[in-house]
Amino acid sequence: MxxxxxxxxxxxxxxxxxxxxxxxxxxxxxxxxxxxxxxxxxxxxxxxxxxxxxxxxxxxxxxxxxxxxxxxxxxxxxxxxxxxxxxxxxxxxxxxxxxxxxxxxxxxxxxxxxxxxxxxxxxxxxxxxxxxxxxxxxxxxxxxxxxxxxxxxxxxxxxxxxxxxxxxxxxxxxxxxxxxxxxxxxxxxxxxxxxTQAMTAQGVVNWLEAETLAYQSEWIAAMTMEALHGITDAFHPAVHQARGYVEQVDVARRMLEWLEGSQLVTKQGDKRVQDAYSLRCIPQIHGASWQVLGYVKEKLEIEMNAATDNPLIFEDGEVIISGGNFHGQPIAFAMDFLKLSVAELANVSERRIERLVNPQLNEGLPPFLSPQPGLQSGAMILQYAAASLVSENKTLAHPASVDSIPSSANQEDHVSMGTIGARHAGMMIQNARRVLAIEAFCALQGSEYRGKNKMSESLQNKWDEYRSFTPSMDEDRVFSTDIERISAHMKNETGKPVYSSKVSITV
Missing domain, CATH: 1.10.275.10 (Fumarase/aspartase (N-terminal domain))
Structure with a gap:
């Protein structure tokens, strides 16, 4: 209660x-x-x-x-x-x-x-x-x-x-x-x-889903790291403490938690000196999205406890004031900001998908993760779908709050359009979740090729969880069904994922 x-x-x-x-x-x-x-x-x-x-x-x-x-x-x-x-x-x-x-x-x-x-x-x-x-x-x-x-x-x-x-x-x-x-x-x-309860209610749901998605993006990115023999030196705490953003430090720590004990990731010089930005800069990119989530959370929790109608009654009715607390500008800005955070989680995820499927970039995995390259297309068009969703998000990311159309015979001559911003943020979260679902699908397949027994214990648990309803790609099929299953499963999760109980950080 x-x-x-x-x-x-x-x-x-x-x-x-x-x-x-x-x-x-x-x-x-x-x-x-x-x-x-x-x-x-x-x-x-x-x-x-x-x-x-x-x-x-x-x-x-x-x-x-x-x-x-x-x-x-x-x-x-x-x-x-x-x-x-x-x-x-x-x-x-x-x-x-x-x-x-x-x-x-x-x-x-x-x-x-x-x-x-x-x-x-x-x-x-x-x-x-x-x-x-x-x-x-x-x-x-x-x-x-x-x-x-x-x-x-x-x-x-x-x-x-x-x-x-x-x-x-x-x-x-x-x-x-x-x-x-x-x-x-x-x-x-x-x-x-x-x-302002329509925009704030949509904003609350947006934030709760975006927080969950941000956590999910980390284990998915970690599994991609395994599939691509990623270099974990880039997550060394000293690197991130040297910059000073708490959120960046936290993402790097959680990436190491996911990858603890993995035999698939590498160190500098084992295979190459450094990774591409979509792998090496995960803490910097995802951490910046977490900064936005922190800002949006603060504004939502103020608005959730705010008196926003008009007029307001004070001093037992002796003072009644017509004001403007109903104006949604603070939440309009917050929702437009949230859109940028979500867009970038999808943007960088799509770049990792490209690295998983591109035979010139995927460290020896089958081209497009296909079980029979040429005869079977494998995950080729999954990257197309991700690119389409990312592009759609770029159009939705246009700030609603920069617009205003007068109403009520020009009495209400400046409006926030915050509810539009909140709705568009919700749409972008759905798109971003599907992009990350595609990355998860490809990462599951790529890590399977590498050897499930070499994965970290935490990511093996995730592999088992998702393989329970997403079979291996041993033959071309209608992959949209897999992506929708993964996306639905992700949407039904809330909050922070659970790591293996045996995880301890060593660098």
Whole structure:
């Protein structure tokens, strides 16, 4: 059970919630803050004071006053009109993350929403009631209005939710649970949709998958090192400490951990003096990607605990301020930065694939790893596929955050496009994972040619794990099936891989 307070939610807790269906509970002190904030809204309504978002229109309609008897209709019209997302829906795990993050933000007590609404959001998390949320249509400023409206509309019994991989009407699911949809009170519709939780939820899933992929890239690169008789001197701790980047030092250490005891890797001068950059510079290249992951993690964990709606209520309602915390620029930059990190993991992986299959570069392995070169093409076109994915990533890596198109009659005249950046980062992670799956496939085959019994114990374990569902390439076949199997297996892993228990570093 993860206790949500609005203050200290971390990515590791999100990993448990998203991937292990961990349930959530609501902090009592946070609920007390929420209740005070709600009471302030109710006083404003009863006193007839005019406050944006409570009894006015929205956006360019902010100067239109709304009568008290129309406040309920105002909230419903808001989320219905704003639920205009389009395109394929977000993955269900992104939808789950979105509900959790909106709930956590509202628990800060600045939004004027009722405790009952937050309890309904927690019920949705704990009973896996995940809204179907189209992934396109957000500008990433004034909040992720369209995506979050598809979340909010489920609460009032409209829209759709996921059930066993199918989309079913939200009203049907509430009936099955014996619950009535909620009727939203003053400000509650706006409180639910004014925020950055779509881009942040996609960003959280992106980061968790990118972290796993970065770890996976290391054992895959290590197996390639074995297949190519790579030189381990380049990973000597002194080299990396001399430069001083912690992430580079860590990658070099983990590479040596993977390769401990290998009889396939070499030392300087055994076969050649130095390796090509795609092998020799693994700590420098991968380490730089880890630096980006560190930056993105910091920004995500701030945003996961941020109040991002508008207006915000302070001092028990005495101070109500219309600000711009819904603007997604920090996450837009973070997601664009993440794209560069992921792109480079794929770029260098494709170069190692080329070295594995190219008979002029692969240290005596069969051309294209073919069991019968000429008669059988082997892994020739696998490198083509990797090159195609890498090239596609280069187009997706264009920063979304450099763009802005004014909206709401130019009231909202600068927007972040952060949700587009987050979506594109997710697409790039999928592409990069497939590139690394191709490298893994080729490295498995190359190390098999060299002799599995000469591999390090840790990499033998990985070889056994992946060979359990990926047969040796003893004859040409439809290799896309293998790549998709490997990619799916990689996606289902989370966090840091486990090394052999006997590993000890010696250099």
């Amino acid at each position: 993860v206790l949500l307070t609005g203050e200290n939610l971390h990515l590791e807790e999100m990993r448990s919630i998203i991937y292990k269906n961990e349930k959530v509970d609501l902090d009592t002190e946070a609920l007390a803050r929420v209740q005070k904030s709600r009471e302030a809204v109710e006083r404003i309504v009863s006193e007839g004071r005019t406050v944006y978002g409570i009894n006015t229109g929205f956006g360019k309609f902010s100067d239109v006053s709304i009568d008290e008897e129309d406040v309920h209709a105002l909230q419903l019209h808001l989320i219905r009109s704003h639920a205009c997302g389009i395109g394929e829906p977000f993955e269900e795990r992104v939808s789950r993350a979105m509900v959790v993050l909106r709930l956590n933000a509202l628990l800060k007590g600045f939004s004027g929403i009722r405790v009952d609404v937050l309890k309904r959001l927690a019920y949705m998390v704990n009973h896996s009631i995940h809204p179907v949320i189209p992934s396109q249509g957000s500008l990433g400023a004034s909040g992720d209005l369209a995506p979050l409206s598809h979340l909010a509309i489920v609460i009032v019994g409209e829209g759709f939710v996921w059930k066993d991989g199918m989309q079913v009407a939200a009203k049907q699911v509430w009936d099955e649970h014996g619950l009535d949809p909620l009727v939203l009170e003053a400000k509650e519709g706006l409180a639910l949709i004014n925020g």
